[in-house]
Amino acid sequence: MVDTVQSVTGPLLPDQLGVTLPHEHVFINMTRTTPQDGYLNVWSDTEPELRRFTAAGGSTLIDMTNGELSDYAAPVGWSDDLRVMQQNPDTGSRSIANVLATKAMAEATGVQVILGTGHYYDTYLDKRWFDRNSTNKIAEYLVADLLDEIPGTGVRAGIIGEIASDLSHITAVEERSFRAAARAGRETGAMISTHAASFPTGLAQLEIMVEEGVDPARVVIGHSDTVKSVDYSLELLRRGAFVQFDCLMTCRIGGELIMHQIDRRLSYLKTMIDKGYQDQILLSQDVCQRSHLRALGGPGYTFLFEEFRTLAGQAGIEPELLDRIHTVNPRRAIFGE
Template structure:
């Protein structure tokens, strides 16, 4: 009998087949990246949690939102108990993460630690849960680098994530700052034995370079257009053009989409585009450009489930 592809969510294991609606492949529901002291890059569970929960519940009602891949990792203000509460209250499955973000946010434990030691830390969290919460991560991410080549500490963090992924059967989602360095990330991760189809290279919608996107997709990796709606970084016009180019090149089964809500000012309650921008604004434009319902389902539901589980197109 075929074992169902299981996803580790913040409320326990979930068969991939149980997720009937779309997923958001790269989001933050709880976060603290405040380095300026202005409190902007924060999603405080006590202050902003109710608004986050309400948005997810509304998206479940309106669009059938079934899953959120939440990529807040070590040093980013991760709060597994808050994620479990939001997931239960919104009735939307949430996958928590482990790993290390890019170098400005590295925690002291990275200093002088070898790749094996770091991988051991991640494997312990994956197998034993986050702290005393019992919440198990279902993905490694967002493991980060900046520039065209990862720094030495970023290389160690990426290699450790790859080793932990190979050891535990999870996948790795990266943070490629402003879309740069994705090919270098892919090379580092695969050199540790991680299959490309267990890798999602992040923020590629911020890189206006279709050739890079095609090279990543041709390798078998997922190409994440995951900052949809962040017009201050890139216009959705450019994002749509890049997406259509990748689809036309035959790589629909390699695309992931999300909004990467990473500041409370992006929440609808505060006048921002919200988690629903993908469904309310971007996907209707993609449909108008010829993307049909089957393609939308592939990109927004089947691809994220396949990324998390390692399943093939035929299986999900």
């Protein structure tokens, strides 16, 4: 267990979290793989979206923008110093601009934002940097982000993530990233949150971290809802990890509800709940592209509390249980309760 978790504006106690989105992004740069849409860097777009979240009763957001995704991930004109705008070339940490812009947004909107630290998947990784740094050294950088500061910001990360693999297998450089994250998590007690999209590689991710001595209960396997098999989610739950259905950005596109995406997720959730795993479920939207903003027809940061809540109730998932998933479960995942 950990006593407090660090947000961009200071430490939080468990009872201060409130309604929590465990996998979102405030400012992010995904243009390497999504050149037309994957760039959230407009203050005037993001601020009203976060204010809508607080108006819906939201309190806390975990920002999973890692080092690679923080390159130039700040409002246009934030700084003329390219070194401030870029991922730290020495430690691999988030860019200074990304951290300080996110802190400013939190202060402006009242949203409590917890930052992740870590590395994305193979396509984004600087292989030469990984070759120059041992696994233990990479872990040391993560620990420093958590316990000292993200260099040049005066702000500490609160959790480890999102740590990513993106194919049907984990590449060698991704494995080093996972082992470093596991060692940092073991040393600090911080929650580790992953990216495991489309393929059931969350099982391999979990195996690596367990090999490194991490308790499965400190691990959140992200994007589990993109794997079209409820048996995959059930196996992760049986092994003791949290299963995160966080790709609900696929459920509202262009202002329209995508019912086959919603219905499959609701079916899986009911199965997991019926088998008694309701305490290991996390839900989020993963806003990471401009088209995901509510104003542009996406889910924004409030889909879970609006259309999804109504449809879940119609499917037989009690509102009180959803409230626990949005409050108690994130608290258990973050603090190890």
